[in-house]
Amino acid sequence: MAADETRPRAVVLGAGMIGIDLIDKVCRSTKLDLALVVGRDCDSLGLRRVADMGHPTTSHGIDAVVDAGPFDIVFDATNADSHAEHWAALRSTGATLIDLTPTGLGTVVVPGVNGHRSAVHRHLNLVSCGGQAAIPVLHAIAQRCTPTYIEVVSTGASASAGRATRLNLDQYIATTSTAIRTFTDTRDVKVMVNLSPARPAPPFRVAMTVLADRVRSAPVRTSIAAAAEAVRAYAPGFKVTSLAVDPGRISVVVEVTACGGRLPRHAGSVDIINAAAVLLAEQAAGSRWRELRP
Template sequence: MATDEQRLRVAVLGAGLIGIDLADKIRQSGKLELSLVAGRDRDSLGLRRAAEMGHPTTAGGIRAVVDAGPFDAVFDATNAESHADHWAALRPTGTTLIDLTPTGLGTVIVPGVNGHQAAAHRHLNLVSCGGQAAIPVLHAISRRCTPTYIEVVSTGASASAGRATRLNLDQYIATTSAAIRTFTGTPDAKVMVNLSPARPAPPFRVAMTVLADGIRPAPVRTNLAAAAQAVRAYTPGFQVTSLAVDQGRISVAVEVTASGGRLPHHAGSIDIINAAAVLLVEQLTTAAR
């Protein structure tokens, strides 16, 4: 495991769209060393790209990760159905497991809201890409009023959603809804997801409607601006594109465009959750000192 002078030794489990962007982001980090990218198909495009980037790769899946460990942290970029088994395999090794699948397992972390709690836990859950985009905004609003109903509609480019994402849409909706209720105290939250095949591919958009009592427009706007600035610190392509504050109702929309790296601009959904994951693990180096 890493010492104070070393970069943290990490692995990526999963070689799809999310896993390969993680590899790219970790490569750019001055605090992390990517020691393994693990998939299950040795002929997959993702593993080939990881090898071209100069990273060690394996088609041995979770067993290969355990055998190559211990790691300071492992990023799980596979699917919700497999994650519980991955945690069961990695838990005895002492690693910190970052869950990028919508399982609802582990401690839910959203940087800018409760990122300071991450270092105290070894099993971290990042909700979903929609959750990472919406929850900072909704949490900021809920601190200034009392929401009774929240509706969140996420629209992403079809090209940004890999096979695992499509298979996990039901879990995505359930996990994101539960996290919104937890972070806002709202009893009723509804989440919807659209995958758009439009060309050119649209940016990742999240539209939110909040019904609430006691809305005071000025404090809501102030809190929302601060929340957006906090997200942009690690996801520069995050922008609030519209905001309407009326009596009993708040409507807000955000867009996330990917900036830098190998991702196309429309892949903001991947950019925001991966940026959050890498940030949390980078912060472990500070916590260890």
């Protein structure tokens, strides 16, 4: 596949379910050019599939990215344990690194809440799929009242959770909890994750409970509706399926289904974080590209 030198060059680290969908989304973007897909095992099924799709690949890990660069955007769809090494290798290259692993490193960014920060920071952290689904809603609620307790329960299909996701569940919970505290200014936060083996596979579902004083129903409902609309602009499968606003308590359930591409509909967790990643990459690359080109 020939490179398009008129667009910023993007690299995807990782060729699992998240990486494959990222590749599809980058290729559909009119603002990014997929330059390389990187793995560590030349015999991995994912990397072979990517090569069969006609994309340039390497099995030599982050060293290959440094040697073949410079690149403008690097998506890290590997695992939390490897991410710090990747940032250390790329820090001096000028690339923007977008972290889809739950490391908690870098500048935490959620489109629709603080997406503008993608233009001024080179190390971006996307929290987690649950964080991307919950934080826009929770941030909207926190603008209308002062939460004293927030509980978030994410339920995804087992089939949509790869090996790296399962290995990183502790980091997922810790990083998501920290981000929710930051975006809502709420100290008491509890995050739980369920992987469901049900058949047919259920859609990605995030249930949120917020305890707060002086809750006014109309403003809260209006803010949640606006937040949901903003998320749907880049993740069309996002919807609020249940909302109850009672004195002292707000209960919200959102579901995310994957739309388009090769993802099954139940893989909304993958779809929302990848959609957020590509949107931020386009914004970051667009800003820097304008600076570099007349």
